[in-house]
Amino acid sequence: MIKVEDLRKTYRAGLVEVPALRGVSFEIDRREYVAIVGPSGSGKSTLMHLLGCLDVPTAGRYIFDGVEVSTLGEDELARVRNRKIGFVFQGFHLLPRLTALENVELPLVYRGVDATTRRERARRALEMVGLGARVQHYPNELSGGEQQRVAIARAMVGEPILLLADEPTGNLDSRTGAEVLDLFQGINDAGCTVIMVTHDLTAASRAKRILRIRDGLLEGDERV
Numbered sequence: 001m002i003k004v005e006d007l008r009k010t011y012r013a014g015l016v017e018v019p020a021l022r023g024v025s026f027e028i029d030r031r032e033y034v035a036i037v038g039p040s041g042s043g044k045s046t047l048m049h050l051l052g053c054l055d056v057p058t059a060g061r062y063i064f065d066g067v068e069v070s071t072l073g074e075d076e077l078a079r080v081r082n083r084k085i086g087f088v089f090q091g092f093h094l095l096p097r098l099t100a101l102e103n104v105e106l107p108l109v110y111r112g113v114d115a116t117t118r119r120e121r122a123r124r125a126l127e128m129v130g131l132g133a134r135v136q137h138y139p140n141e142l143s144g145g146e147q148q149r150v151a152i153a154r155a156m157v158g159e160p161i162l163l164l165a166d167e168p169t170g171n172l173d174s175r176t177g178a179e180v181l182d183l184f185q186g187i188n189d190a191g192c193t194v195i196m197v198t199h200d201l202t203a204a205s206r207a208k209r210i211l212r213i214r215d216g217l218l219e220g221d222e223r224v
């Protein structure tokens with residue numbers, strides 16, 4: 001489902017060039033559950049941004065679901081993101097003025113789904129993450145673990161084929177983090193490919209494959 005070949009990303013900050021990814025190649029099949037680990041600054045988030053079509057590589061190829069995405073324009077990239085990929089971040093990234101339900105509806109708004117269907121699907125997604133009783137709450141009325149579950153419902157409401165998570169348990173205590181990992185397990189069991197960046201060894205051990213990144217290079221690839 002994913003094939004990257006000699007993927008490179010160099011950031012330019014004024015006159016300084018930062019080579020964040022220096023030629024990474026791997027393949028990931030449908031239904032895999034992969035953890036990406038590595039020291040801070042090694043290029044993990046950069047790789048997630050490329051895999052999630054949030055940014056384009058400086059060089060190299062990225063084929064996702066049969067499409068060479070490195071050649072797509074901004075609109076086509078946005079379409080791939082909206083249709084096929086769900087995102088979960090460390091900081092939740094919920095919109096503070098929208099209720100949990102409205103936050104989860106958002107990806108379907110961009111997709112042009114009608115209001116009744118949207119509400120129904122968002123409600124179901126929130127029930128799936130155990131928040132059926134919190135749909136009218138605003139983010140600041142929810143705990144960190146609940147906010148992350150809203151973010152997971154929002155990521156999954158469009159039924160993506162790929163879930164990308166960047167340090168999803170980074171802001172959570174271990175028990176709440178474990179609940180989030182249980183949800184990921186269920187999402188993967190249901191057939192969705194999951195790729196998760198993590199510092200947390202317990203979290204990484206839940207995945208079936210571990211990719212190690214160091215200094216912008218792939219240092220290891222183990223199946224658990």
Ligand code: ADP
Binds near residue numbers: 018
């Ligand atoms: P990680 O997620 O593993 O901590 P990142 O992918 O965030 O690593 O960063 C890799 C390197 O690229 C770091 O040296 C970081 O400072 C640099 N970097 C990341 N994003 C940018 C950016 N937008 N502009 C310039 N440098 C960046």
Ligand code: MG
Binds near residue numbers: 044045046
């Ligand atoms: Mg990072």
